[in-house]
Amino acid sequence: MKRLIPFLLMLAFTGIMLTGCNGNHGSTKKKPLKYEMNMKKNLFGTVDGKQVFEFTLTNKNGVEVKILNYGGLVTQLLVPDKQGNFDDVVLGYDSLQDYIKDTPYFGAIVGRYGNRIAKGQFTIDGQTYKLALNNGPNHLHGGIKGFDKIVWDAEDFIKPEAAGVILTHLSPDNEEGYPGNLKAKITYTLTNDNELKIDYEAETDKSTVINLTHHSYFNLKGQGNGNILGHHMQILADRFTPVDATLIPTGELKDVQSTLMDFRKPESIGSRIEQVEGGYDHNFVLNNTDGKMRLVAKVAEPKTGRKMEVLTDQPGIQFYSGNFLDGSNIGKGGKPYLKHFGFCLETQHFPDSPNQANFPSTLLKPGETYKTQTIYRFGVTE
Numbered sequence: 001m002k003r004l005i006p007f008l009l010m011l012a013f014t015g016i017m018l019t020g021c022n023g024n025h026g027s028t029k030k031k032p033l034k035y036e037m038n039m040k041k042n043l044f045g046t047v048d049g050k051q052v053f054e055f056t057l058t059n060k061n062g063v064e065v066k067i068l069n070y071g072g073l074v075t076q077l078l079v080p081d082k083q084g085n086f087d088d089v090v091l092g093y094d095s096l097q098d099y100i101k102d103t104p105y106f107g108a109i110v111g112r113y114g115n116r117i118a119k120g121q122f123t124i125d126g127q128t129y130k131l132a133l134n135n136g137p138n139h140l141h142g143g144i145k146g147f148d149k150i151v152w153d154a155e156d157f158i159k160p161e162a163a164g165v166i167l168t169h170l171s172p173d174n175e176e177g178y179p180g181n182l183k184a185k186i187t188y189t190l191t192n193d194n195e196l197k198i199d200y201e202a203e204t205d206k207s208t209v210i211n212l213t214h215h216s217y218f219n220l221k222g223q224g225n226g227n228i229l230g231h232h233m234q235i236l237a238d239r240f241t242p243v244d245a246t247l248i249p250t251g252e253l254k255d256v257q258s259t260l261m262d263f264r265k266p267e268s269i270g271s272r273i274e275q276v277e278g279g280y281d282h283n284f285v286l287n288n289t290d291g292k293m294r295l296v297a298k299v300a301e302p303k304t305g306r307k308m309e310v311l312t313d314q315p316g317i318q319f320y321s322g323n324f325l326d327g328s329n330i331g332k333g334g335k336p337y338l339k340h341f342g343f344c345l346e347t348q349h350f351p352d353s354p355n356q357a358n359f360p361s362t363l364l365k366p367g368e369t370y371k372t373q374t375i376y377r378f379g380v381t382e
């Protein structure tokens with residue numbers, strides 16, 4: 001008996017060891033991580049007496065996006081690098097309070113009009129509408145309390161191949177000075193192809209102008225991990241819209257040939273930025289505008305191998321290189337965001353279109369539906 005006990009103990013120990021081996025080290029191949037499309041909803045806080053939820057969408061590859069119904073903010077986006085390591089590639093804050101206090105539109109849905117309207121005014125059918133001047137002499141990104149600062153109604157959905165959040169808002173006539181009761185709907189969808197898809201829709205009961213966009217600041221090295229100057233940028237645009245000192249387009253559609261705006265071939269963001277007064281903050285006139293979806297921009301980060309492609313049906317894209325970041329915004333994990341720590345690629349109609357007759361129209365009339373789509377697609381370089 002005395003000899004049997006150690007023997008039995010040894011058998012039991014061997015059994016545990018074998019089970020452990022089978023479970024964890026049985027195969028020489030790296031065990032594939034198993035995820036499936038998933039959606040979680042948590043209460044995140046309250047604004048204007050309305051509940052703000054954080055929706056966490058995860059796809060089968062482990063790509064994860066967090067979205068708030070406050071401002072339609074994308075607060076986190078985890079994507080893998082070449083080695084399969086995940087990092088959060090968008091700038092933002094940890095708390096709702098920080099977003100409310102001060103944000104340069106981190107991750108936001110921007111509306112009713114993305115970018116600038118000169119002197120904050122436009123005329124429709126002989127009637128002039130006046131908007132807030134919240135950017136020097138001009139109106140920017142929908143005004144004082146634009147679509148980035150409201151609590152949207154939210155509904156989530158999940159299917160085997162995609163999960164998403166549908167945000168709706170009824171913007172009353174004269175909200176921020178814009179005419180018409182505007183029904184706006186934003187659908188965020190995460191797909192198993194590592195795409196973050198944004199569908200925008202709107203209808204009005206009075207002629208108005210509209211130009212919705214998304215304002216994530218991306219950094220493919222991971223948020224807070226230095227600047228984006230080493231990223232390679234490609235924008236499929238033969239022309240851009242030069243601006244005056246207050247960043248209002250002059251009306252010219254200028255050929256990018258022999259200018260600092262030539263990104264038709266991939267070019268590092270930092271290579272010419274010193275020569276661009278203030279940094280990049282320009283609208284590019286995208287090629288092949290016929291209302292259909294097409295690839296319009298590609299960004300790659302050489303060290304991590306992460307890449308992002310942008311597809312849209314829109315005529316323009318604002319490439320903004322985070323010029324106004326100055327370290328005063330302390331982001332997620334206590335990381336200060338310095339100049340050029342993020343870049344935005346905002347698909348859009350051209351800035352100040354309501355006042356520029358030669359730009360594609362941003363007029364939305366009763367009975368019409370504004371409907372556009374943009375996709376941010378993530379991958380790694382070969």
Ligand code: BGC
Nearest residue numbers: 104105115281318320324346
């Ligand atoms: C604009 C910039 C502005 C930034 C943050 C961009 O879309 O083009 O001029 O500073 O948003 O507000």
